[in-house]
Amino acid sequence: MNAAGSGALRPIALLMPGQGAQHDGMAVGLYEREPAFTDAVDEFFVLLGREGAAIRSDWLSARPAVPVDEAIRAQPLLFGIGYAMGRMLQSWGVEPSVLLGHSAGEYVAAALAGVVSLEDAASLLLERVHLFQDAPLGGMLAVVATEEQVAPFLTEQVVIGAVNGPGQLLLAGPEPQLSGVRAALDRAEITCMPAKALRGFHSPSIVEACAASVPAFAGIRLGAPSIRIVSAARPGVLDRATAQDPRFWAMVPAAPVLFGPALDLLLSQGPHLLVETGPGQGLSVLARRHPEVLAKRSAVVSLLGHRPGPPEADRAAVLRAVDRLVAEGHRISASVRERLTDAQPAAAVPAVLVPTGIGA
Secondary structure: OOOOOOOOOOOEEEEEOOOOOOOOOOOHHHOOOOHHHHHHHHHHHHHOOHHHHHHHHHHHOOOOOOOOOOHHHHHHHHHHHHHHHHHHHHHOOOOOOEEEEOOOHHHHHHHHOOOOOHHHHHHHHHHHHHHHHOOOEEEEEEEEOOHHHHHHHOOOOOEEEEEEEOOEEEEEEEOOHHHHHHHHHHHOOOOEEEOOOOEOOOOHHHHHHHHOOHHHHHOOOOOOOOOEEEEOOOOEEOOHHHHOOHHHHHOOOOOOEOHHHHHHHHHHOOOOEEEEOOOOOHHHHHHHOOHHHHOOOOEEEEOOOOOOOOHHHHHHHHHHHHHHHHHOOOOOOHHHHHHHOOOOOOOOOOOOOOOOOOOO
């Protein structure tokens, strides 16, 4: 029975975060505790080859060799963890009815829905992140303002990179132009803060790198989604033609992220249980402000905690999510709780020290 007491389960919609949600040690607490998560993330690292071994080592290390905010670390880890958490839910018998990814989360949706194989997703991701390394340095700014309020500050290079909800924007662009816009916003007393990105994703500065990946996407098989995808790159349900369009997928990192409008569309189709499958609770925070959630017709569950923490904090967060899913009417084996309970011996995973703070 769902929280509203209607007796019918609310359809599950997975929300998959992208660049900016990453932090050191994210989801390490699930590794070697949850078999489906461990198998999926290990399969992904193996497909990445030698680079996968380095990424895994950094992920499990207290002193990573490459900072997690670099695209060559953030994007593979966000993809691998998001994909593995989706597979973990499915192993519990919790099947999503719809997928909604934010930025790089669109690729997680594509893999979970069978648009692209995991093997192809891994090879494409490696090529893409290396192309991003050659793009101009830049970043993104989280801004509390409307599109009309920021319009006078925008330039040809610094644009609205994401519309996350009413008065919740991300501006994106290269440096030093982005810093100039930030200074102007500060003078105008418009609240803004840097997001965790070292390139101007979803701005013209990344277009060339994205366009260079079109041939790689054209060289793989792209299938129709087996799970419905609501796209934030082109708000609407992803149809077969778009799902099989190589240029659409290649240009996702350059296109504006219209997460707010995409969430509006999703929730206009009826009540859902929104489950954030990735680090932090950035998408959960946005979803909890939505009128359909405030009215309790839809609800939000976060699989991981709001802030970085030790491995046991990951497990505690997932246990809370399990309780919520069970309260909604999902039947989840008691063995899941047993594996995640810290009364059992800890798995042989190196300790990870993570800084405090909230991800963008």
